[in-house]
Amino acid sequence: MAFSQTILDSxxxxxxxxxxxxxxxxxxxxTEGAVLVLAGAGSxxxxxxxHRIAWLVDxxxxxxxxxxxxxxxxxxxxxxxxxxxxxxGSRSRDLWLGTFHSVGVRLLRQLAGWAGLxxxxxxxxxDDQGRLLAKICKxxxxxxxxxxxxxFASYIDKAKNRCLGPDDGRLHEAAFGAFEKKALAVYEHYExxxxxxxxxxxxxxxxxxxxxxxxDPEVCANLARRxxxxxxxxxxxxxxxxxxxxxxxxxAHGNLCVVGDDDQSIxxxxxxxxxxxxxxPEVFAPATVIKLERNYRSTAxxxxxxxxxxxxxxxxxxxxxxxxxxxxxxxxLAALPSDRDEADWVARTVDxxxxxxxLSQIAVFYRxxxxxxxxxxxxxxxxxxxxxxxxxxFYERAEVKxxxxxxxxxxxxxxxxxxxxxxxxxxxxxxxxxxxAVQAHAARANLSAPEAARDLLRRGEGGRNREKLDGFFxxVDxxxxxxxxxRANQVGERVLALSGxxxxxxxxxxxxxxxxxxxxxxxxxxxxxxxxxxxxPTLRSFLENVALVADVDALNADKERLALMTMHSAxxxxxxxxxxxxxxxxxxxxxxxxxxxxxxxxxxxxxxRLLYVAMxxxxxxMHLSYAKQRRRxxxxxxxTQPSRFLQQVPxxxxxxxxxxxxxxxxxxxxxxxxxxxxxxxxxxxxxGAWSPxxxxxxxxxxxxxxxxxxGPGDDVPVIDRGGSADGFxxxxxxxxxxxxxxxxxxxxxxGGDAQITLNFPGYGVKKVIARYLSPA
DNA sequence: GACGTGGCCGTTTTT
DNA sequence: CGGCCACGTC
Numbered sequence: 001m002a003f004s005q006t007i008l009d010s011x012x013x014x015x016x017x018x019x020x021x022x023x024x025x026x027x028x029x030x031t032e033g034a035v036l037v038l039a040g041a042g043s044x045x046x047x048x049x050x051h052r053i054a055w056l057v058d059x060x061x062x063x064x065x066x067x068x069x070x071x072x073x074x075x076x077x078x079x080x081x082x083x084x085x086x087x088x089g090s091r092s093r094d095l096w097l098g099t100f101h102s103v104g105v106r107l108l109r110q111l112a113g114w115a116g117l118x119x120x121x122x123x124x125x126x127d128d129q130g131r132l133l134a135k136i137c138k139x140x141x142x143x144x145x146x147x148x149x150x151x152f153a154s155y156i157d158k159a160k161n162r163c164l165g166p167d168d169g170r171l172h173e174a175a176f177g178a179f180e181k182k183a184l185a186v187y188e189h190y191e192x193x194x195x196x197x198x199x200x201x202x203x204x205x206x207x208x209x210x211x212x213x214x215x216d217p218e219v220c221a222n223l224a225r226r227x228x229x230x231x232x233x234x235x236x237x238x239x240x241x242x243x244x245x246x247x248x249x250x251x252a253h254g255n256l257c258v259v260g261d262d263d264q265s266i267x268x269x270x271x272x273x274x275x276x277x278x279x280x281p282e283v284f285a286p287a288t289v290i291k292l293e294r295n296y297r298s299t300a301x302x303x304x305x306x307x308x309x310x311x312x313x314x315x316x317x318x319x320x321x322x323x324x325x326x327x328x329x330x331x332x333l334a335a336l337p338s339d340r341d342e343a344d345w346v347a348r349t350v351d352x353x354x355x356x357x358x359l360s361q362i363a364v365f366y367r368x369x370x371x372x373x374x375x376x377x378x379x380x381x382x383x384x385x386x387x388x389x390x391x392x393x394f395y396e397r398a399e400v401k402x403x404x405x406x407x408x409x410x411x412x413x414x415x416x417x418x419x420x421x422x423x424x425x426x427x428x429x430x431x432x433x434x435x436x437a438v439q440a441h442a443a444r445a446n447l448s449a450p451e452a453a454r455d456l457l458r459r460g461e462g463g464r465n466r467e468k469l470d471g472f473f474x475x476v477d478x479x480x481x482x483x484x485x486x487r488a489n490q491v492g493e494r495v496l497a498l499s500g501x502x503x504x505x506x507x508x509x510x511x512x513x514x515x516x517x518x519x520x521x522x523x524x525x526x527x528x529x530x531x532x533x534x535x536x537p538t539l540r541s542f543l544e545n546v547a548l549v550a551d552v553d554a555l556n557a558d559k560e561r562l563a564l565m566t567m568h569s570a571x572x573x574x575x576x577x578x579x580x581x582x583x584x585x586x587x588x589x590x591x592x593x594x595x596x597x598x599x600x601x602x603x604x605x606x607x608x609r610l611l612y613v614a615m616x617x618x619x620x621x622m623h624l625s626y627a628k629q630r631r632r633x634x635x636x637x638x639x640t641q642p643s644r645f646l647q648q649v650p651x652x653x654x655x656x657x658x659x660x661x662x663x664x665x666x667x668x669x670x671x672x673x674x675x676x677x678x679x680x681x682x683x684x685x686x687x688g689a690w691s692p693x694x695x696x697x698x699x700x701x702x703x704x705x706x707x708x709x710x711g712p713g714d715d716v717p718v719i720d721r722g723g724s725a726d727g728f729x730x731x732x733x734x735x736x737x738x739x740x741x742x743x744x745x746x747x748x749x750x751g752g753d754a755q756i757t758l759n760f761p762g763y764g765v766k767k768v769i770a771r772y773l774s775p776a
Numbered sequence: 777g778a779c780g781t782g783g784c785c786g787t788t789t790t791t
Numbered sequence: 792c793g794g795c796c797a798c799g800t801c
Binding site: 072073074099100101102126202205237266267269270367368369370390427429430431432433434465548566567568569587590591592593606610632633634 | 777778786787788789790791
């Protein structure tokens with residue numbers, strides 16, 4: 001601190017401090033010791049962190065490699081890296097900057113020996129974990145009717161978040177219930193198999209380094225000396241294990257700066273402890289506490305509404321956010337007859353502002369992923385380009401996972417999950433019988449699945465599938481040759497070509513297989529990009545990153561598309577215009593959480609914070625909406641009540657739009673008699689608030705919702721159907737290499753990419769891409 | 777061993 | 792309604 005002061009005194013000011021307010025400056029300058037920055041939404045948090053890092057590097061002259069900065073998303077890490085790079089140039093490359101999990105991988109790679117792992121260990125994702133647990137359940141004769149693998153996954157996750165390994169006495173003491181007893185047994189079995197497969201899961205990435213550091217003071221001291229300055233973003237989301245890691249890493253000097261906002265704590269369900277941020281000043285006493293309360297993002301209206309909402313919570317530090325921005329537009333609150341009308345309303349409103357607002361500056365937030373489908377439908381019908389965050393992630397697609405399974409097996413010969421997947425994709429005549437035998441042998445001989453398979457072959461016991469299995473391993477071993485000296489994409493290309501994955505898809509020739517081939521091509525592109533930009537161009541390095549990418553990272557502001565995402569994904573982002581939809585009881589707050597007595601109402605408070613996070617994303621204009629009727633997953637339309645949270649939004653900030661039956665629908669109830677300043681009745685907006693630019697694309701139901709009869713005729717298709725493409729016509733014939741001659745039933749799309757539905761005698765109805773067909 | 781069909785189950789949020 | 796899994800058939 002004295003050092004900073006000197007620099008300030010001599011130069012008077014510094015470009016890095018330009019444009020920072022007094023609190024922000026204080027946060028940048030308090031470099032030594034423990035610092036807690038309570039940063040309200042939109043208070044310039046990222047700016048403070050990046051300037052602080054830059055300040056450490058230059059003028060303070062701290063070598064970049066002595067600085068460790070951790071975030072929760074790759075996107076935040078990347079943004080931070082870019083902004084620091086802007087300030088200090090190439091020196092930023094030496095920073096240790098990444099997500100908790102990526103830093104965990106790096107640490108664990110170095111500590112592998114201490115943790116009893118080979119450095120080539122694999123990272124099992126939730127899917128691999130689930131499969132393994134299902135296998136264990138079967139082996140332990142646990143009927144899935146009673147406990148589901150998912151429950152065990154959650155148990156294990158929770159244990160690891162608290163750094164409790166399966167041998168931990170505290171876990172055994174707590175195992176009195178039937179479930180806990182079973183879960184603990186499953187956990188033990190699970191860890192055994194993970195070790196054999198030389199694999200770790202997400203929880204291990206934090207817990208294992210912590211265990212090593214706790215056990216070995218010397219290793220800990222070395223590491224703590226290496227990182228002289230540690231920074232953490234979104235500190236309110238850290239769990240116990242992460243907090244432990246921080247304590248060890250800073251044990252030599254205590255230079256720990258954490259930035260967070262208790263009002264934005266929305267991850268308690270996955271182990272985040274708000275207590276970490278609340279107790280920080282005591283745990284790291286004496287700590288400097290700095291509050292950033294000036295909001296630079298939103299209009300006064302949006303800020304007031306958000307603040308009013310979150311003030312409904314009792315458990316909070318209590319900041320008072322303020323802004324010098326003007327009032328701006330009122331908040332729009334729309335009540336729509338149904339979820340479909342709501343989605344159409346969003347689409348239409350977006351469509352109506354396209355000439356004024358860039359699509360990339362618009363986002364729609366909802367509580368559950370399931371809400372996205374109806375929105376997607378509307379976006380498609382209105383021909384609005386969109387990105388969907390969440391949902392099926394690229395790296396979760398079957399074909400991508402198949403290719404990655406091969407890659408993992410190349411890098412880590414013990415990767416059981418990778419082996420079990422690769423050996424059956426593409427199909428090579430090896431099935432459950434063989435693999436059951438392999439796994440039985442693996443369990444007996446304490447081997448990973450692939451090693452067990454090799455062992456069976458060596459003993460001449462491969463059964464009928466000896467040769468197939470043998471061929472598989474020859475293929476794998478051949479591919480493995482020299483992979484450490486090749487670029488990731490070169491190995492990837494080798495995998496696609498030699499595994500038969502590409503050929504299998506090419507032979508299929510369906511529209512889906514075409515998509516899948518493109519996904520594989522995209523995978524190669526991602527590998528190539530990684531090889532160009534990462535420290536290490538190898539496949540191993542690529543796989544490390546792949547396991548840790550989330551979908552938000554794909555959000556690309558360059559593309560002119562609006563974004564659809566859950567409220568959780570919204571954290572850390574900002575947009576000019578936002579829509580927060582589905583504000584209904586049971587959805588937001590969610591039905592599983594509305595019980596106020598549960599956990600002292602803390603769950604309910606988290607729901608409120610979640611909405612607060614969503615609301616504080618908007619810079620200029622916010623739309624809130626709810627549907628009076630929502631279709632459940634079983635297809636039934638259920639009546640709904642407006643969210644209780646809407647009552648906490650001051651009505652003078654809100655303009656009600658397009659409400660059918662507005663007296664009963666308003667969350668505040670019927671207006672007081674004679675109240676002239678009540679929001680405009682719905683009729684006003686109904687009559688002409690919209691002038692549809694593309695009437696043909698608009699379903700008439702928006703104007704008269706009750707005329708809509710749900711049914712197949714409801715959809716206005718985007719793709720023109722019934723035309724001919726490349727000489728094919730419905731009713732005509734076409735030839736396919738595998739299926740032979742077939743009758744064309746339907747054509748969708750144009751040119752070589754057209755999707756043609758045909759009936760092949762003996763094969764049935766298939767969808768095929770035009771370019772895979774030849775004229776009859 | 778591969779592939780097809782039928783039953784069942786589910787949706788809170790994810791690094 | 793739709794996706795996944797278990798079971799049955801070829």
